[in-house]
Amino acid sequence: MRIMFRKINGNLHHFMAVPAILLFGLFFLYPLMQGIGISLTDSNGMTEPNFVGLQNFFDFFRDDRARNDVMITVWFALGSAPLLNLFGLLYALFLDRKLAGRGIVRAAVYLPAVISPLIMGYIWYFILQPERGYLAHVLQGIGLGSLDVNWLGESSSALIVLIVVNVWQYVGMTMIVYLAGLQGIPADMYEAARMDGAGRWAAFRYLTLPLLYPSIKINVVTNIIGSLSVFEIIVALTDGGPGYATESLSIYILRMLYGSFTGYSTAVALILFVIILIPVALFLRFTRKSEYEL
Secondary structure (H helix, E strand, O other): OHHHHHHHHHOHHHHOOHHHHHHHHHHHHHHHHHHHHHHOEOOOOOOOOOEOOOHHHHHHHHOHHHHHHHHHHHHHHHHHHHHHHHHHHHHHHHHOOOOOOHHHHHHHHHHHHHOOHHHHHHHHHHHHOOOOOHHHHHHHHOOOHHHOOOOOOOHHHHHHHHHHHHHHHHHHHHHHHHHHHHHOOOHHHHHHHHHOOOOHHHHHHHHHHHHOHHHHHHHHHHHHHHHHOOOHHHHHHOOOOOOOOOOOHHHHHHHHHHOOOHHHHHHHHHHHHHHHHHHHHHHHHHOOOOOOOO
8 A cells, every 4th residue: 555655646746737738638729629620611600511621721822811911910020029029128127227216117117018908009099190189289289290190091100000009018028027037147147247357248248148048038939929919909009901901810810700701710710820830939949059047
């Protein structure tokens, strides 16, 4: 009996993973398998579906609107993810110092991230409205009314505005992760670097940056996923307009679903999953050997 209990205790750590594996299977693998099955049919959510094989995927690649939405989504991610990491790191480096009122500044930078992106989008929508928006009144008040343009109604500026608003809202979350990484670096390592004659730039390049690799990985991965799956901020500000100039793939999926193209929209959702997975997997693969440990 004692031998049996010892064997159970010796393998107890294996059983502790069972709940996580069950939840992973229930909430990820099972829906994924169901989604793959639906994507191979002409399901409309109401009548009995018929098996169509890969027809939905072929239809996607032949759809000009779908290809346009892929490009819009990629351009949005290419604009948002790098800026989020750049400004998040700059904020973290600045607010990691001993400054008066830095707690208030940290809270102010982080505050937009806790507000619903849909609500934040509507706030910016009323700010940017031409002629009657808050920005229009400010520009008219300082004699720059000629600069008041329809930022959200022009395809040349709408996507840029969306990127700026997205970065402004979520830069605080990126900053918090970098702050945690900076505060985990022992101060005596900087002291040793100064004693060795390293300047600020050398200390940042050869000490701070390598030791921030775990934080960089977290932020890059989460920002890639968030940017490629953008939805609420676009719905609130432009609803994909003008035309389809700012329609992301997530919005396209929802509109196809509401149009009773359930099988097709599920196929597009799987394609979006792959689009997100590829850059994340490549980034993790190429940075796997770049991480330093304290």
